[in-house]
Amino acid sequence: MRIGIDSDHAIVIGGSLAGMFAAHALRNHFAQVTVVERDDLPEDAGHRAGVPQSHHAHGLLARGQQIIEAQFPGIMAELQRDGALETRLERLVIVTPAGKMTPTQDAESGTFVSRYLLEWKIRQRLMSDTRIRFIFRAEAVGLHTDASRTRVTGVALRYRKGQTGDTTLYGNLVVDATGRRSDAPRWLSALGYDPPPEETVNSGVGYLSRFYRRPNNFPADWDGIIINARPPHNPRAGLILPIEGDRWHVTLGNYAGHYPKAEAATDAGFLEFAQQLADPSLYEAIRVAEPLTPVKMFRTPTNRFRHFEQLRRTPEGFIAVGDSVCAFNPIYGQGMTTSALGSLVLAEVLSDRSPGFERRFQRALARAVDAPWFIATSEDLRWPGVMLQGASPRLGTPLLRRYVTLLLEAACADPVVSRAYMRMLNMLDLPVALLRPAVAVRVFGHALGRRLGLISASDEWALSPAMIAFLRTQALHQK
Numbered sequence: 001m002r003i004g005i006d007s008d009h010a011i012v013i014g015g016s017l018a019g020m021f022a023a024h025a026l027r028n029h030f031a032q033v034t035v036v037e038r039d040d041l042p043e044d045a046g047h048r049a050g051v052p053q054s055h056h057a058h059g060l061l062a063r064g065q066q067i068i069e070a071q072f073p074g075i076m077a078e079l080q081r082d083g084a085l086e087t088r089l090e091r092l093v094i095v096t097p098a099g100k101m102t103p104t105q106d107a108e109s110g111t112f113v114s115r116y117l118l119e120w121k122i123r124q125r126l127m128s129d130t131r132i133r134f135i136f137r138a139e140a141v142g143l144h145t146d147a148s149r150t151r152v153t154g155v156a157l158r159y160r161k162g163q164t165g166d167t168t169l170y171g172n173l174v175v176d177a178t179g180r181r182s183d184a185p186r187w188l189s190a191l192g193y194d195p196p197p198e199e200t201v202n203s204g205v206g207y208l209s210r211f212y213r214r215p216n217n218f219p220a221d222w223d224g225i226i227i228n229a230r231p232p233h234n235p236r237a238g239l240i241l242p243i244e245g246d247r248w249h250v251t252l253g254n255y256a257g258h259y260p261k262a263e264a265a266t267d268a269g270f271l272e273f274a275q276q277l278a279d280p281s282l283y284e285a286i287r288v289a290e291p292l293t294p295v296k297m298f299r300t301p302t303n304r305f306r307h308f309e310q311l312r313r314t315p316e317g318f319i320a321v322g323d324s325v326c327a328f329n330p331i332y333g334q335g336m337t338t339s340a341l342g343s344l345v346l347a348e349v350l351s352d353r354s355p356g357f358e359r360r361f362q363r364a365l366a367r368a369v370d371a372p373w374f375i376a377t378s379e380d381l382r383w384p385g386v387m388l389q390g391a392s393p394r395l396g397t398p399l400l401r402r403y404v405t406l407l408l409e410a411a412c413a414d415p416v417v418s419r420a421y422m423r424m425l426n427m428l429d430l431p432v433a434l435l436r437p438a439v440a441v442r443v444f445g446h447a448l449g450r451r452l453g454l455i456s457a458s459d460e461w462a463l464s465p466a467m468i469a470f471l472r473t474q475a476l477h478q479k
């Protein structure tokens with residue numbers, strides 16, 4: 001199909017999650033949407049080169065699940081039919097820097113699924129929509145504009161071996177969804193525009209991940225576990241997320257530039273790394289589980305927020321979404337949810353496609369991204385050597401951080417506080433909700449109780465009796 005310069009056509013560069021969420025929003029506002037992806041169309045749900053992060057555990061926050069289910073009705077049930085685990089959120093144990101968080105006693109449940117199965121399902125839904133077409137093995141290499149260079153009119157494409165097609169694709173709107181390594185700043189510069197100002201935080205996170213088979217009869221105390229690092233002394237974090245196929249996706253991470261060494265990618269090294277987490281549960285679990293894949297390593301040295309909304313001059317017909325705009329420290333699991341949120345913002349802004357909607361979109365997106373960016377970076381900045389560049393520290397951050405420390409201590413004992421914290425982490429509430437009187441009174445009450453010696457510090461999470469019994473049986477089998 002050839003689409004001319006005059007047709008009502010939107011082009012999305014990048015066929016990963018942010019690109020697909022954007023395509024979903026665009027399809028109601030343009031006659032045709034084309035998604036251009038440089039990877040091959042995968043034959044099944046699995047890793048692909050353009051998304052190397054899928055080797056690492058991906059948690060989908062509750063807000064993300066809500067948005068995705070609303071956009072693709074029935075998709076969570078479909079994922080569950082394919083083996084994704086639906087579990088009550090209280091069965092996801094979180095060990096914060098202050099200790100084990102008290103279960104929230106919510107009836108809410110969540111679906112745990114690998115990133116690649118989620119992406120596969122969403123792509124299947126979009127590929128059956130006649131308003132959306134995908135072009136695979138096509139790499140965008142630059143933007144086309146009109147003669148005055150004030151309007152983007154299309155994308156220059158280079159095809160991978162075995163693929164042919166038009167080398168220019170024309171459209172009324174081009175959306176950059178090429179992820180954290182986006183070339184959009186370079187493309188804009190080549191057209192005589194400034195690149196977007198960047199705010200960065202050098203969190204220096206290194207990841208190690210592998211898949212395990214969940215042991216049969218594993219004691220059912222929890223379905224997944226997240227063990228946070230403990231600033232400033234223990235920079236190691238780890239998580240087990242249950243995914244389809246009775247597997248555990250296990251990721252270990254190191255903060256603040258303490259990147260895992262190559263030895264940590266061996267069987268023994270991976271276990272040794274896990275043993276140094278602030279809580280023994282993850283290590284004890286994987287010690288008796290069968291590894292299914294080799295260990296993969298990944299580094300995300302920098303959190304980056306590209307402030308497209310601050311540009312004084314931008315061409316019409318161009319916007320950016322997803323990680324291309326804001327790439328977080330992945331440890332907070334915000335990327336997919338924020339990309340989904342971006343598509344809601346896009347749909348809303350597109351309801352009035354009058355001149356200047358591109359700028360209105362970038363502004364609205366920046367506002368939506370602000371809270372998750374603040375959550376991630378203000379915590380990362382607790383680490384010595386981690387610094388904010390390209391923006392001034394926000395007023396009151398040290399005070400807020402002190403408050404969060406007290407809040408985490410209270411969350412280890414008080415389900416009301418842990419619920420408020422979980423809702424904020426899951427992007428169901430804004431961070432400001434943690435300051436509501438109903439929460440703050442409990443936080444300060446708990447802090448006072450501890451200072452007066454009325455409440456003892458919460459115990460470290462010890463292994464449960466069921467887990468200890470299970471480990472004993474495993475040891476007997478191994479003898």
Ligand SMILES: Cc1cc2nc3c(=O)[nH]c(=O)nc-3n(C[C@H](O)[C@H](O)[C@H](O)COP(=O)(O)OP(=O)(O)OC[C@H]3O[C@@H](n4cnc5c(N)ncnc54)[C@H](O)[C@@H]3O)c2cc1C
Binds near residue numbers: 038140207
């Ligand atoms: C290690 C790690 C762990 C993470 N864990 C989580 C988590 O637990 N929870 C969570 O919500 N998020 C997590 N994220 C973030 C999440 O992966 C992303 O937010 C999500 O994939 C959306 O990103 P995106 O679509 O903007 O970019 P990406 O997923 O990076 O996709 C970019 C796409 O653009 C394509 N592309 C690139 N350049 C071109 C080009 N020139 N032409 C055509 N196509 C191109 C690529 O092939 C790719 O398909 C993690 C990220 C990392 C790095």
